[in-house]
Amino acid sequence: MSLITRYLKCQVTSLQAQRGGLCRISIIDKNHFILLLLRISYLLVRATRRVALTLSLDSMLKVSYLPGRNYAPATPLRPVYVFSKLHSLSLITAVFIFLHAAQSEGLETVSSPPVYGYKVVGKYPHDKQAFTQGLFVEDGVLYEGTGLNGQSTLRKVRLETGEILKVHKLPQECFGEGITPSGNKIIQLTWRSNTGFVYDKDSFTLLGTFSYPTEGWGITYDGRQLIMSDGTANLYFLSPETFREIRKIEVSDDRGPVVRLNELEYVRGEIFANIWLTDRIARISPQTGRVTGWIDLKGLSPLKENEKTVKALNGIAYDARNDRLFVTGKLWPSIYEIKLVASK
Numbered sequence: 001m002s003l004i005t006r007y008l009k010c011q012v013t014s015l016q017a018q019r020g021g022l023c024r025i026s027i028i029d030k031n032h033f034i035l036l037l038l039r040i041s042y043l044l045v046r047a048t049r050r051v052a053l054t055l056s057l058d059s060m061l062k063v064s065y066l067p068g069r070n071y072a073p074a075t076p077l078r079p080v081y082v083f084s085k086l087h088s089l090s091l092i093t094a095v096f097i098f099l100h101a102a103q104s105e106g107l108e109t110v111s112s113p114p115v116y117g118y119k120v121v122g123k124y125p126h127d128k129q130a131f132t133q134g135l136f137v138e139d140g141v142l143y144e145g146t147g148l149n150g151q152s153t154l155r156k157v158r159l160e161t162g163e164i165l166k167v168h169k170l171p172q173e174c175f176g177e178g179i180t181p182s183g184n185k186i187i188q189l190t191w192r193s194n195t196g197f198v199y200d201k202d203s204f205t206l207l208g209t210f211s212y213p214t215e216g217w218g219i220t221y222d223g224r225q226l227i228m229s230d231g232t233a234n235l236y237f238l239s240p241e242t243f244r245e246i247r248k249i250e251v252s253d254d255r256g257p258v259v260r261l262n263e264l265e266y267v268r269g270e271i272f273a274n275i276w277l278t279d280r281i282a283r284i285s286p287q288t289g290r291v292t293g294w295i296d297l298k299g300l301s302p303l304k305e306n307e308k309t310v311k312a313l314n315g316i317a318y319d320a321r322n323d324r325l326f327v328t329g330k331l332w333p334s335i336y337e338i339k340l341v342a343s344k
């Protein structure tokens with residue numbers, strides 16, 4: 001986040017507190033010159049002390065004016081134009097230049113991603129003691145990483161029956177997180193130990209460890225690089241050999257950064273990510289970080305509302321060979337095979 005972005009956010013937050021209006025800034029374009037003009041316009045608007053300003057700079061500029069609490073209480077969403085001619089001219093000029101710059105840079109208007117529903121086509125038993133933090137399928141067999149201190153494991157599970165075929169327990173102090181295959185190895189993250197484990201995929205023999213500076217949440221593999229989440233809106237692309245960061249993307253949709261990215265799965269050129277404490281999975285472009293769609297799994301959880309905080313939806317596994325998609329949650333009794341249904 002640039003200093004200008006931070007500055008604008010502080011200003012908007014301050015104005016929001018003063019006026020009770022709705023203010024948000026998401027992504028700022030790289031063109032600082034345009035931002036400077038916007039800032040000047042913003043300050044001019046602020047100087048009028050008559051309206052709250054909403055800026056949404058999510059690749060494309062959208063400016064709207066919401067009346068503050070001192071104005072037009074009966075029609076709170078009607079735009080109120082109270083600028084002097086000079087102020088209006090400044091703002092219009094800045095907007096025009098910004099739009100022109102955005103157009104010349106090939107930026108596109110951001111629309112809301114489509115929302116997909118689901119259909120359950122299969123249901124399999126799942127260990128109700130398994131605090132699912134990582135999940136993948138390979139050769140028809142399920143691999144699962146579980147969390148909680150003293151209960152964290154890496155396990156190999158027969159999908160159809162839930163039978164545990166092999167299990168490796170993590171040290172007491174480690175809180176297991178995401179897992180992914182990488183060649184003939186399995187990588188497993190830990191939450192706050194800044195340590196990842198590397199196992200032989202067949203024997204679960206520990207081959208080595210590596211470290212990372214952030215928390216560890218989810219991990220998947222696109223065939224070339226590891227992709228890791230840390231509970232923020234960031235995804236980190238790591239070398240599968242050295243575990244060094246190659247690049248980083250920030251995940252966002254039309255409303256701004258998407259935080260709490262959790263368990264991950266690479267699915268046909270996209271990254272699927274559970275969003276912690278929600279029933280939603282984000283479909284993410286690995287190139288841009290843009291959310292290209294949402295999968296709404298509302299109604300799938302077998303749990304009561306008051307159980308969902310701990311027993312959140314978490315765990316995505318994709319069987320590429322047979323095009324099967326599996327999802328589950330922490331301590332859930334079942335794993336579901338689902339098919340996505342068209343946008344609604």
Ligand SMILES: [Ca+2]
Binds near residue numbers: 134136265
């Ligand atoms: Ca996964």
